[in-house]
Amino acid sequence: MLFKMYWLLSILTSWPVFGIEPTTPGLADLQSAINKSISRVQTVEDLIQARQKSLDQLQDEVKSCLTKIQDKSTDIVALINYLRHAKGFSPLLTAMASQKVEDIVHLSIVLKNLAPTLSDRFKSVLDLLKKLVEVRMALKKDQVKFSQLEWEKNKTFVELKKNFSELDELLYVTDQSLPLRHFDSEAQIREVVDRFTVQTMDCQKIIKMPEGMESNLVTGTPISADNTLHYTDLNNQVVRAPFDGEILLSGNNVETGGVLLIRNGEYLMLIKGIDKVLSYAGAKVKQQQSIGLVFGTAASKKMVVTTWQCKLRF
Incomplete structure (x- = not known):
């Protein structure tokens, strides 16, 4: 047996x-192009997987921040109410006043200069909101890079399809076949x-x-x-x-x-x-x-x- x-x-x-006979005209260049494309697409796939892990981590951080923000909702409402009230004595605050998290962080910088005592009162809330903004910005950048890598990968596969089509045609006209x-x-x-x-x-x-x-x-x-x-x-x-x-x-x-x-x-x-x-x-x-x-x-x-x-x- x-x-x-x-x-x-x-x-x-x-x-x-x-x-395939290595002396077939055009074969060496075609094989070289295919090998380079395969190597490139494999590298891009590795980068995509690494970027996906980064995206998953950032999304987990966003969820964590939102959970903590939910726990501090009372303090955040008090902060927003204060900012709405404060805009009455500052044209700068009036221009910047908004319920957007990003703008609240900008307001916190002004608030720290105009009213240090009140700024300290909301420090933990402001730090949390600032972290959320930073994580969201990093997430957005990673999403853009991820899309770019996916585009490059798909483009390379289009080239590979074309190269293999040319290879099939070359094998046919030279009466050869892959093993x-x-x-x-x-x-x-x-x-x-x-x-x-x-x-x-x-x-x-x-x-x-x-x-x-x-x-x-x-x-x-x-x-x-x-x-x-x-x-x-x-x-x-x-x-x-x-x-x-x-x-x-x-x-x-x-x-x-x-x-x-x-x-x-x-x-x-x-x-x-x-x-x-x-x-x-x-x-x-x-x-x-x-x-x-x-x-x-x-x-x-x-x-x-x-x-x-x-x-x-x-």
Whole structure:
């Protein structure tokens, strides 16, 4: 049975890592452009995730400030009433008087100069309002940067789609193809995968890899059903290797899209639903390395992931 497994591996990994002649005119420049775009979009995705964490933290701070402000609502009403009353003796205060939090902070500066005693009375309230303004301003800046990064990411994906379209055309006119196995049906995919998970090895489906071994395939939270993870609403994302491993199978199917089977020791992971497969059978991949791309619209694209923990049958 061990010999059978090695025989199967030799068949699945016999394709070259690069199935295209490097001397094909225009190919080198096209591959270079694709590699640069993939590298750029992966960097942008990392920046987007970091910015999202910052946004989440700032939003939590805003909620915290608002909760504290609610607790001090009586003091804030007294402050606003004082400012309304005070505007009668100061043209400057009249010009600045407003119920907007930002303007109240501006008023507090004037108030501190004109009436230090009353300013001290409302110090804790004014400090809290000032912090809220600062956090809201930081949140607004982060939201702008986040939008800019999303725009850059989508723009790069437009370039990638164009580059891959040119690549497909180049392969067609030169009668070449990528080293991807074509499956006529999903049943054929199951048949090949079963050779690993049923016939050659004793495998059990699992939902999570051991802690520290797995990282995110894509951005988003999957839905678990029947020991399988379903990623939905995907749009313009890089699919990354969840762990260090070897690509055992790379292929495509009209129904499911691109297919990858990755192995790390006793663990196997099958990924279905990739638009462009970037790693081929026999390749060694590192955790978080780009192994595929997902295009499509946010409402329609989905990816299905199944993981097994296996042991050899002797």
